[in-house]
Amino acid sequence: MSDTGRGSPFAPHTDAETAAMLDAIGVESQEALFDIPEDVRFDGEFGIAPRSEREIRHEIQLHLDRDDDLTAFLGRGHYDHYVPSMVDHLADRSEFLSSYTQYQPEVAQGFLQALFEYQSMLVELTGLEIANCSMYDGASALGEAATLALRARSIDGTRVLIPELLADGRRAVLENYLAGTDATIERYPMADGNADRDALADALDDDCAMVYAENPTVRGTIEEGLSEIGELADEHGALFCLGTDGVALSLLEKPASVGADVVVGDAALGLGASGGLGLGLFATHEDFLRQVPGRLVGVGEDSDENRAYTLTLQTREQHIRRERATSNICTNQAWVALRAAMHAAWLGADGLVGLAEDCVTNARDLADRLDDIDGVEAPAHDRHHFREFTVRTDRSAADMREELEDEGFAVHAIDDQLLQICVTETNAGQIEDLAAAVEVVA
């Protein structure tokens, strides 16, 4: 096991076994099994030296040690909430981690039930009737919402209205999801961080397929006129897609109650800072059941008439419907959904709401603290905030960001004179340290 260089350490064959198997097949050599014309054969090397497990762990640690040890006050869609140990230990059980999509439900009841529970929690949190088993992230979920809007029979129009202020990633991914359609993307203005509803009303017409709004917004402001947006969309026969996240959902207005037709976003549960790896939420009304992208777990019965879980409505999916599928998604983020469900259940309603309330008070406390510092004004928007807020700076925000990095803190610089700062329970203990650093660079 311990040596390298003699073959794959994960292929179990001794030389004798290989010989016996070749004999059973009736060929002379392993290479004789390859039916590859000589002239395309690769006779070079990749130049990749095999290393031992110990060496690789050491090597990667050395790489990671080259990253600066900063305390990140970063957000804008990717949030670092503490994930309890239990989640790692249970999700890492190989029966979950090394299993496949549940095409044989009789030996996949465990994962199916866990995904069914995930869907159910999302149903509770959104107030919508249907949630799928996951999208890649909030951006792809938004893209899928838009294609759903375009193909839903009840919806006309091709204009997709998105907020002026929106994470670049979400906008860019949405553009690609709509690249194969005749839809156009238009931005509607915002006022002091929230949607400018008058401007939105002006922009909306019956040629709109979808209106997208976020709560909280990309700048962390809490949207105040969601019902109005919902009504506007409804009036014009457009789909109202609301972007949010798993923690905010537990506290802020329930999407169904403001007229949302689709809820998308990143879960913000089950994984902390993970270099971008996340979990796309997708929930919608049952009217759109046959238009939903991604996997759905449903309840049925087994031959003993016991309750059993199974992937269902697979005729929407690419492996059956091919080019007429509701989406091309196949592998999704199932294991992250499992983790998010574990995380939510560990917190319980009480813990989740408490976590969300802390997102409001921590942001408020930090903004108040920073606002006392000469040279900065926080929050820049006169709104309620969730987790994050913007800071107006007298000096160049880019310079300040860089200097804060030298002081050991990572924040966003989003404009010439705007910083953005995000606080969760994982960095709340360093609020004072950050404030002291801001005092130094302000």
Add this chain to the structure above:
Amino acid sequence: MSDTGRGSPFAPHTDAETAAMLDAIGVESQEALFDIPEDVRFDGEFGIAPRSEREIRHEIQLHLDRDDDLTAFLGRGHYDHYVPSMVDHLADRSEFLSSYTQYQPEVAQGFLQALFEYQSMLVELTGLEIANCSMYDGASALGEAATLALRARSIDGTRVLIPELLADGRRAVLENYLAGTDATIERYPMADGNADRDALADALDDDCAMVYAENPTVRGTIEEGLSEIGELADEHGALFCLGTDGVALSLLEKPASVGADVVVGDAALGLGASGGLGLGLFATHEDFLRQVPGRLVGVGEDSDENRAYTLTLQTREQHIRRERATSNICTNQAWVALRAAMHAAWLGADGLVGLAEDCVTNARDLADRLDDIDGVEAPAHDRHHFREFTVRTDRSAADMREELEDEGFAVHAIDDQLLQICVTETNAGQIEDLAAAVEVVA
């Protein structure tokens, strides 16, 4: 789940459930269930504030960060060999980790089989017929070997001969194991790191219960006259106890072939540097079967006549035989034995022997390298070495140890002018760095 301060987070009771249960019992309050006289009641506080899981992880990390980040070249019985990831993942499965001693074998076949496999590997490595499921560590195993010698009918005498050079911990624990007996402990001289066999022959007589020798010795020298020691012990009717470790066993002379009656030691497998936590090996001849301390797993049959595993010969044990038990040991190191077996199986014979060979060559290479440095002589003993060796220093060894610590390296100072240095695969990559540091301080 997330809050602290309201009770145990690991007791599931809601207030309503507690009330219902009290009602079923027929008492008014939880406190009414305690039958404790008022005057011994504790009405103070421990003064321990509950913290969240996240806070504790952070807090303990901060403590650990206060430890200096040294590269340890330390050994003398506790060795840092790399443990493959697989061991953690599989041993951490809760069916193993959170199970109890296997008193109900029908639902403990898995752990029993794993321990049986551990015993079998130790039988192969020692050449003796019986191995138990573990002792706490090499020191307690040595103590148990001595009490076995004293109660074995075939053995007379009360003198226990131990090497002059021996880890303090082993000697001190042995003394305590013999504190309740009339045995005396005597040290026999050593010559250039190994047993002085002539002196040992002089010391041995028929009043000896046990002769203890080590291979490798505490200074890392490989013993050269083990068979002779075995014969001497045999001549005088004394038990020959050999101290070694799980890695050395795979390469050095097989204990049974040199006449060892008992093999003890620390496994050095399954755990790396662990602050002292280890695994005591204990193997012996079948003659001593009924005298063996600790747990034994045997093979039997279940009601379907299938092979089944069970704890056996429990009439030796304290829970049945009480003050006439072969030992007071109850909880042992079963889970570490499981890990050691996993580690050994992962290595295989080839990997284990290779690891042991590296212990010889790495020590040789490092000693050669250091010997080139003015002011030090390495190895101090003209012997073959395993993992570690001593270094004679011109300067004070204690001063040099401290200065090497400032340079980022931990070594032993074992005498005024003797350092001891241990090298395994986990620090072999820093041999040159250590040598450079020795050059600085020599």
Add this chain to the structure above:
Amino acid sequence: SYEPLLAEKRSTEVTVDESPLPDDLTRESVELPDPSEPELARHYTRLSQMNYGVESGPFPLGSCTMKYNPKFTEDVAALPGAGTHPARSAASTQGTLELRHHLQTYLARIGGMHSVTLQPPAGAAGEFTGILVAKAYHEEHGNDRNEIIVPESAHGTNFASAALAGYEVVSLPSAEDGRVDVDALEAAVSDDTAALMLTNPNTLGLFERDIEEIAEIVHGAGGLLYYDGANLNALLGRVRPGDMGFDVMHYNVHKTFATPHGGGGPGAGPVGVVEELAPYLPSPQIEERDGEYERVEPEHTIGKVHGFAGNWLVLLKTYAYIARLGDSGLTDTSAKAVLNANYLASQIEYEIPFSPFHHEFVASADRDAADVAKRMLDYGVHPPTTKWPEIVDEALMTEPTEAETQAALDQLARAFNHAADDGDEALETAPERTAAGRIDQADAARNPRLSWQALDD
């Protein structure tokens, strides 16, 4: 075995009334399960016991490549600092960027490609990305092409990804030998052809021996050649997509490079391209200049296909796996994958209409393949993929992977053969030794109940 739903254990409704926000900005209440940690631990332990993974036994799902996921890659991905925030500056994350750059390089060498993006979060996302890159290339070159050709035996995602990118999909029937019908291809290509998507070996395990001619035809018509990397694990070290004439490809890291499937993700679907297509890759690419790593926007980038930086922790496992194997291990992986498939095929009593196959083969069940699969569950193994590709009647698409021992293959073969010999009734009532009996999926779809809120039984 049965485990109640979390909501059936204990659920708490919390009223949101004293929140730090005005009432009109908050919801009224939330109800969620509220089990204690010990209860949760038992819940998920029991659920895991009702699930079959690679460490439960043989798992020969054709085209899915269910091989052992090395444990140490999990530990690597869990190293402190492995997952930072994706918005961290390049200057402060040189180590992470260096690792990404190394992985880009490894993958480029393995695929024979010029440049690689790590951004697509799954294989299908990789296909979509690759097709968008091809589309942008054509657009930049003033080519107005609206068709993608896909062999009818291709993975369903090929069709769906091409359609999502706005293409007409032209389905190409197979030749009698199970490979691309070169004449039909010749007939299908035109000025409308943007690309041909192909996997090689194809889903029958057959190497497309005419690949050079195919490439010539497609390129001759001005189209591009897309390589679906699903079966790359058969060819490592023996032939590279770039050398066969492919212009763009995706890698399935959970197939070829053993990252865990996770019951359906997260995966990662890096995309490699030849030099001409590099300017169209998603933004950012990681480039090295004088030992410093930078995030660079390719000149004609298609933009982004993931909101952040893709599924980084999965990619880190990929890096660790490739580093563990190196040239010799990667090469051996394909050798043993092909050896195992051929050995297993030699031990089963089923017709295998197409050969010579490589890492997988498609047997014909000669009765309902789904029944055979259910019966195999009773013999303690996971069955192969069933009823696909349709070119084989009642297909059993079988891929044992290199990780199986001869003994495990023999166990699999016994399960195959027993299922072949069993009577109809045994097959129709199978499985009988699993956590659940046969599940009526049609019925579940007729009456969709997709949440515990929808249950009223």
Add this chain to the structure above:
Amino acid sequence: SYEPLLAEKRSTEVTVDESPLPDDLTRESVELPDPSEPELARHYTRLSQMNYGVESGPFPLGSCTMKYNPKFTEDVAALPGAGTHPARSAASTQGTLELRHHLQTYLARIGGMHSVTLQPPAGAAGEFTGILVAKAYHEEHGNDRNEIIVPESAHGTNFASAALAGYEVVSLPSAEDGRVDVDALEAAVSDDTAALMLTNPNTLGLFERDIEEIAEIVHGAGGLLYYDGANLNALLGRVRPGDMGFDVMHYNVHKTFATPHGGGGPGAGPVGVVEELAPYLPSPQIEERDGEYERVEPEHTIGKVHGFAGNWLVLLKTYAYIARLGDSGLTDTSAKAVLNANYLASQIEYEIPFSPFHHEFVASADRDAADVAKRMLDYGVHPPTTKWPEIVDEALMTEPTEAETQAALDQLARAFNHAADDGDEALETAPERTAAGRIDQADAARNPRLSWQALDD
């Protein structure tokens, strides 16, 4: 379910011939199993599936305290740097020593003791240590005492530990009410009495209400009072051993503080003592001076009871657990442990001869208790401890712990009651739903086969 032995899978014999040592210093060969990592992963996964742990279901083993082991304590013990080499200097390991010192302090407060050693690697080692400390104390004070009194219902380790320390063991019968017979104790103590070892609540779950009188008797005779901490989990925050008059005690961290049992260790058995006994504790103790932590040798130390520093990583989990619970959590732990035991007792149809009990009770099976236990396995739970203490006929010693829900206790009660109602045949042939049928332990002991080398079937 059956899993072959590793040696039955694949085994390789390696000849040691080209080693870097002379041939006469090396063995000739080694033979060990040589499975691949994938095979090993499946092997141990299957073995785990044949094992019952706390996360498999209720585990009411009396006196063993099988409660939930919080996962985060595992992660804490796995933090980088958690386990350094025990020979590292104090100056270079101030953080670790500080943690050890904090834990000493926590335990001292919880037990009402003056000083605590963390060195003993298990509960029985703690007993041995405590008795050695008592012995050293007596010797230092010129007391020549050679007897230790132990109630007959005490844990077997008490007897064995006292004997190992060289004492005569005087067994003390119980009074009719199941507690210490004070008159018998009075008769038993003498100038020979070194100590009385006592657990409280005792193994019947009864609090020794006469503890003050007992202490007076023992102390009056010049003896010391030893507290076996096995049942401390019943009393947390309500009464402390030190306050009851105990001079020396051990803590079972896997019972009271939820570190995992690991199938039989590693545990840890810290020992607490009153001020007079502190100079006899093992060496070293960790002491703080001006914010610096030092390893100090107590003046009259008994020396060492572990080769290094005890089972440190287990102790670190203990620290994390205590920190998680704090005063309120520890106090609630005992409340809920006692509540659960009393609730379960109220739901089963068995006689419970002695009460009021606390965290555990001993029911009488009124038929073979071992049979009842085997039958309970069939009902999906782990049975209680059987046939001990002997003061109760066919004892079922039951301790559900605070971690069980009412629903789990009801499940347990059903298993108890079904087993009570089942016919003799069902009991004698039980278990029938487990990985193995009833195992003939007597036969296994008659013909001991303790290694695969000893198997010839």
